[in-house]
Amino acid sequence: MSALHLLRHDHVDRPGGDVVHLRATVDALRMHDVDAQAATWEKAEGQPDVVHLYNVDLPLALALDIGRARRRWPDAKVVISPIFWPWDVGALLRSGEPAIWYRAGRNALKTWGTWRSVRRSLAAVDGVVSCSRRERDLTQRYFRLGARPHWYAVPNGVWVDATPPPPTAEQRSVFLAANGIAGRPSLVIGMAGRVEPLKNQLALVEAVAAVDGAALQLIGSRRPTRYADRVFRRADRRLSGRWAWLGEQRAEDMPAVFSQLDVHVMPAFRDVANLVTLEAAAAGCEVVVSTTGAMAEYLGPLVRLAPSYSSAAIAAAIRSATAHPAQPELRAAVTRFDWSEAGRALADCYAAVLADR
Helix, strand or coil: CEEEEECCCCCCCCCCHHHHHHHHHHHHHHCCCCEEEEECHHHCCCCCCEEEEECCCCHHHHHHHHHHHHHHCCCCEEEEECCCCCCCHHHHHCCCCHHHHHHHHHHHHHHHHCHHHHHHHHHHCCEEEECCHHHHHHHHHHCCCCCCCCEEECCCCECHHHCCCCCCHHHHHHHHHHCCCCCCCCEEEEEECCECHHHCHHHHHHHHHCCCCEEEEEECCECCCHHHHHHHHHHHHHCCCCEEEEECCCHHHHHHHHCCCCEEEECCCCCCCCHHHHHHHHCCCEEEEECCCCHHHHHHHHCEEECCCCHHHHHHHHHHHHHCCCCCHHHHHHHHHEHHHHHHHHHHHHHHHHHCC
């Protein structure tokens, strides 16, 4: 069995979690005798049995890719991972941040305006692979498609064995000092994600400022935007000497970075099932996520939930996570989502789609 996972044309200039997810999926499939490749249209080789596409947020590109795949490989099956979650309009309005309103409103209008196009694309492919049962069911209901054959839920994964041992207090102190955090904070909180309104770093800065003795590490790319400038200015004002921006890190270095944290927080306004939360939990962190997305389906009560619009609620979730730690049970729970298991499950989905000729 062979599978082509289609990369974005700008995957080099704009790497992100979706590209990390795609490449890890390809590696996981290869562990189960699937001849998988990650490539753009121009560099795709051979005759794949399955063409795997990603993301309904770019509906025109998706429709074009489906048609292109049908013409180029008429015998191949086309599968899509929607990476879709409906917008929580109430949470967005309560955020009080105009930058978030603008960005979310623009994206929501795009989704609503192209609803028919996305619905046609989802109905036209041979299989749909969501990263949770909740995402699968929401996608079917939102686009009024009902229960259909070959709609699967395959959880995201994490390379559990790649996690290093926890650092000593001295090692962590050296690491923090090298990144601009002086002294020995009682609590180190981190967030991995590009700095943008929907990731909600402003609320996280306020939440960390409300937790006694806490320091913050932001990890991820930063584009020259007004929102990013506001995040950095507010962090300088509210967390002087107690925060650092590590910038974008290589995927292979992230386990070591996570091991330096006590709590990882993902307060995003819209998410599905982020890889960084699983990776942080595997590295020994307590984890806090917003109430959107499927992490509660993955980790149950071991993950702390907080509404993204409330910095006070995020701070309370951080305090709860440290007062009532879920580790090591949390790390044990994450082992169920090792990428090798995700690869096996996805290979089984491909086999079922291919069997339906």
